[in-house]
Amino acid sequence: MPRRLVELPLLRSLKPGLHVHDEEALNAEPSLDLLDEAITPLGAFFIRNNGELPEIADAGAWTLTIDGEVERPAVWSLAALRETFETVTQTAVLECAGNGRSQFSPATDGLQWRLGAVGCARWTGVRLADVLEHAGPRRSAVYTAHHAPDRQIGNPEKAALSRGLPMAKAVAPETLIAFAMNGEPLPRLHGGPLRIVAPGYPGSAWQKWLDRVSLRTQEHDGEKMRGTDYRMPIRPLRPGEILDPANFAVITDMPVKSLITRPADGFTVAAGEMVTVAGFAWSGAVPLAGLELSHDGGRSWRAVALEPGEGPYAWRRFEARLPAGEPGTLTVMARAHDAAGNRQPLEMPWNPRGYCNNQVQRVRGAIIG
Ligand SMILES: Nc1nc2c(c(=O)[nH]1)N[C@H]1C(S)=C(S)[C@@H](COP(=O)(O)O)O[C@H]1N2
Ligand SMILES: [Mo]
Secondary structure, eight states: OOHHHHHHHHHHHHSTTEEEEETTTTEEEEOGGGGOSSSOOGGGOOBOOSSOOOOOSOGGGOEEEEEESBSSOEEEEHHHHHHHSOEEEEEEEEEOTTTTGGGOSSOOSSOOOOSOSEEEEEEEEEEHHHHHHHHOBOTTOOEEEEEOSOEETTEEEEESOOOOOBHHHHTSTTOEEEEEETTEEOOGGGTTTOEEEOTTSOGGGSOSSOOEEEEESSOOOOTTSSTTTTEEESSOOOTTOOOOGGGEEEOOSOOOEEEEEESOTTOEEETTOEEEEEEEEEOSSSOEEEEEEESSTTSOOEEEOOOOOSSTTSOEEEEEEEEOOSSEEEEEEEEEEETTSOBOOSSOOOOTTOOOOOOOOEEEEEEEO
């Protein structure tokens, strides 16, 4: 029986509100009203797989190998990892680099995500830095390579995805090898028993089903780390221009962004009433600095306070009540900025693979008389 006949119903029962983009690889995202919580529940968290879910016969027998440019290669059982290293919890946003891709025109290749390929969870595990330190990284090590058993659909010889991190991010205190999500054992759909958590980096860097970390003397060139995969052009490109991969750089820190989770697109409000506008803002490495709202289609903006988040990598809530004027249309927009002065663009410049779209979201409603 094809595996998806088993796995698709599983996904639908665990995550009933998700829109499934791809039934074979199981790629699915929630509607935005399901994201209206500081900690995204497991049942609303998007799923992104580049290949087939791996077969995991006995999660308890899982091992993690550390090798490559290290003095003391090691093989860890789950129990030994947990006993040896300090357990830490990091609240962090996980966002697919392709989130919002469906807004690019002309359309680009890749899953046509709307705006729901993002969530914020509490990730618990051990620091990748501690595990690497134990193995004694050599000076020659500049990049990690992460490996997992999932394979491409129709091509079981090839890994679905094998990405890595520059050493500085690998040994940063926020980077984890996680075994729990929102206080529960990490679900298989989210990479259990072990995954990388790289706060601020795109989802692609958060390797699921992690079974090997290998230190390398050069930037990793595994599956989905070559050509233009998860890379942005270093200068603006026009649609149709010849692409030279030398002009692309690996996506590292994700840009400042916000999401309006309320009201929903197509809302109605009576003239003279107030509309509650709520959602979240987040940023990759540079701290968030503020957020403005507009309810006149971007003609005027007003600053709105951000609530504190659960640490530097969590998203922060905003909520404001805006007046609905005369009958007609009402377009609500949110625009966040970071401490380096980067502000969400009204229009994201096009890029060939449709990545890192942080353009201001427009939620359109009607004021009725
Ligand atoms: N082994 C493996 N890890 C992976 C992937 C994958 O296909 N295989 N996809 C990556 C991508 S592109 C994203 S956006 C996140 C999604 O994590 P989630 O499914 O837990 O939401 O996992 C990442 N880790
Ligand atoms: Mo992704």
